[in-house]
Amino acid sequence: MRERVAVIGAGSWGTALAIVLAKKGYEVTLWARRQEVVREIETTRINSHYLPEIVIPESIKITADLEETLMQCVAVVLSVPSHAVRETVRRVRPFVTKETVLVNTAKGLEIETLMRLSEVLKQELPVELHNNIAVLSGPSHAEEVSRDLPTAVVAASHRRQVAEYVQDLFMAPNLRVYTNPDVTGVELGGALKNVIALATGISDGLGFGDNTRAALMTRGLAEIARLGTAMGAQSLTFAGLAGIGDLIVTCTSLYSRNRRAGIQLGQGKPLDQVLAGMGMVVEGVRTTKAAYHLAQKYGVEMPITEQTYQVLFEGLNPREAVSKLMLRTRTHEVEEIVVNRQDW
Ligand SMILES: NC(=O)C1=CN([C@@H]2O[C@H](COP(=O)(O)OP(=O)(O)OC[C@H]3O[C@@H](n4cnc5c(N)ncnc54)[C@H](O)[C@@H]3O)[C@@H](O)[C@H]2O)C=CC1
Numbered sequence: 053m054r055e056r057v058a059v060i061g062a063g064s065w066g067t068a069l070a071i072v073l074a075k076k077g078y079e080v081t082l083w084a085r086r087q088e089v090v091r092e093i094e095t096t097r098i099n100s101h102y103l104p105e106i107v108i109p110e111s112i113k114i115t116a117d118l119e120e121t122l123m124q125c126v127a128v129v130l131s132v133p134s135h136a137v138r139e140t141v142r143r144v145r146p147f148v149t150k151e152t153v154l155v156n157t158a159k160g161l162e163i164e165t166l167m168r169l170s171e172v173l174k175q176e177l178p179v180e181l182h183n184n185i186a187v188l189s190g191p192s193h194a195e196e197v198s199r200d201l202p203t204a205v206v207a208a209s210h211r212r213q214v215a216e217y218v219q220d221l222f223m224a225p226n227l228r229v230y231t232n233p234d235v236t237g238v239e240l241g242g243a244l245k246n247v248i249a250l251a252t253g254i255s256d257g258l259g260f261g262d263n264t265r266a267a268l269m270t271r272g273l274a275e276i277a278r279l280g281t282a283m284g285a286q287s288l289t290f291a292g293l294a295g296i297g298d299l300i301v302t303c304t305s306l307y308s309r310n311r312r313a314g315i316q317l318g319q320g321k322p323l324d325q326v327l328a329g330m331g332m333v334v335e336g337v338r339t340t341k342a343a344y345h346l347a348q349k350y351g352v353e354m355p356i357t358e359q360t361y362q363v364l365f366e367g368l369n370p371r372e373a374v375s376k377l378m379l380r381t382r383t384h385e386v387e388e389i390v391v392n393r394q395d396w
């Protein structure tokens with residue numbers, strides 16, 4: 053008998069992952085919040101709003117009934133936006149057993165609590181399920197994964213068997229999955245790169261150049277790693293797929309909603325209009341707020357995040373924000389190198 057996997061969230065990413073799993077032979081049920089999405093996929097096999105170019109295999113069952121979706125499934129893949137993770141896990145909880153593996157694929161933070169999403173899952177799930185939690189992250193636009201273009205991602209879990217289970221679950225000829233025990237680093241890399249994607253988008257929208265984008269990405273990664281290590285992550289994780297890997301794709305691809313939102317902001321469009329026009333989740337906006345407060349909480353300098361926050365929420369002119377970054381007090385590139393070189 054084929055193993056059953058539930059994918060919760062029929063947006064771009066949930067749909068793409070459901071296709072990957074169905075092609076691997078799993079019996080996949082995709083849960084959509086809205087009945088009209090169920091009807092459309094059932095009748096046309098197209099999810100026209102989120103992945104219009106992709107034909108969804110007949111073998112994927114689509115429903116808005118959560119109990120039906122979760123019945124006898126061995127794994128649950130959560131692909132709803134970060135702000136919906138807590139309420140979704142609460143709804144999922146009654147239908148999972150203590151053997152079910154739960155994989156969060158959303159990239160963000162909970163702004164009210166500043167928690168990472170696996171921490172939200174832990175809070176909402178009984179303790180016997182805590183070791184079954186995993187996260188999937190890395191440079192992986194749904195538009196490309198659903199077209200089977202070669203992609204590499206990372207599965208993180210505190211338990212090696214669970215990370216390897218998720219690795220095996222998704223591993224496919226064109227989807228290579230690595231494991232990493234550093235759940236904190238993998239989650240923070242995936243969430244915080246969206247802030248830098250907004251910043252680089254803004255810079256592109258202002259008409260600045262490739263040098264500017266490279267500077268923002270590099271210094272952005274430095275501040276992601278600074279906050280990440282202060283929060284207990286391993287610095288090397290930020291040199292991996294969930295760190296620099298995802299930063300590269302999100303800051304350079306036109307599939308990135310965060311980058312596209314940033315470009316429009318840089319061109320002078322107000323935030324509410326940008327978000328209304330996007331029609332898909334732009335995680336970086338909320339994450340900027342969370343990251344700004346986390347930087348204060350941990351006493352970590354995050355100048356790009358701070359300026360992005362000012363632009364998004366305090367009405368700072370983006371050009372002035374760039375100028376503030378350029379004119380900051382001079383500093384070293386890597387503080388640790390200087391501290392360890394007393395002869396210098
Ligand atoms: N699109 C992509 O290429 C990738 C997205 N992700 C992450 O996956 C998460 C989901 O993103 P996408 O699928 O791209 O978003 P999307 O905007 O394409 O779709 C979001 C889906 O969640 C549903 N939804 C919205 N609010 C909800 C709620 N309160 N309760 C339940 N469902 C709700 C929507 O109806 C929609 O089906 C995000 O955190 C994103 O960062 C991660 C990797 C790749």
Ligand SMILES: O=C(CO)COP(=O)(O)O
Pocket residue numbers: 159190191192193246249298301302307308309310311333334335
């Ligand atoms: O995380 C992603 C790709 O890895 C998706 O990024 P966007 O949300 O900016 O589209």
